[in-house]
Amino acid sequence: MVLTHLNQRGEASMVDVTDKSVSERIARAESLVCMSAEAFGQLQAGQNKKGDVLATARIAGIQAAKKTADLIPLCHPLALTRVQVDFELEPEYNRVRIASFCKLAGRTGVEMEALTAASIAALTIYDMCKAVDPAITIAHTRLREKIGGKRGHWVPGESRAAGDVEEHW
Structure with missing residues (x-):
């Protein structure tokens, strides 16, 4: 296996993507925020004392995707053409499912941007x-889909780690 983020001297370096073809790149990620019934009830009713939680988290996620190269070492700064952050309330589990979507036409993927958007929305x-x-928990932050690049279209498959449970996912 070739470690692409190391130069010939073994030092960290940004991958040179100059020779890669420009193509449409898309990534989807998600994260779960699990909380008490009381906290979920306030969020759902729009009664959180700090304001509109989901609107604030949406903006935070979008901003985070745009700032990924400033947060994650060796990531390329990307000219994103679309970032979307959506929420699904799951009252039966007192949780919020965050879904992020990032898109561009470029030489490198947008997986880190989608994961960063979902993560920062969850933290917000x-x-x-x-x-x-x-005691709120943030769980199951993961890449859900990737389109573009050498691998083409990728979605999670059956090659999951032993003990990884998809229950209520």
């Missing part, structure tokens, strides 16, 4: 709800 929900429930 935590921040805004922690006064009601400091």
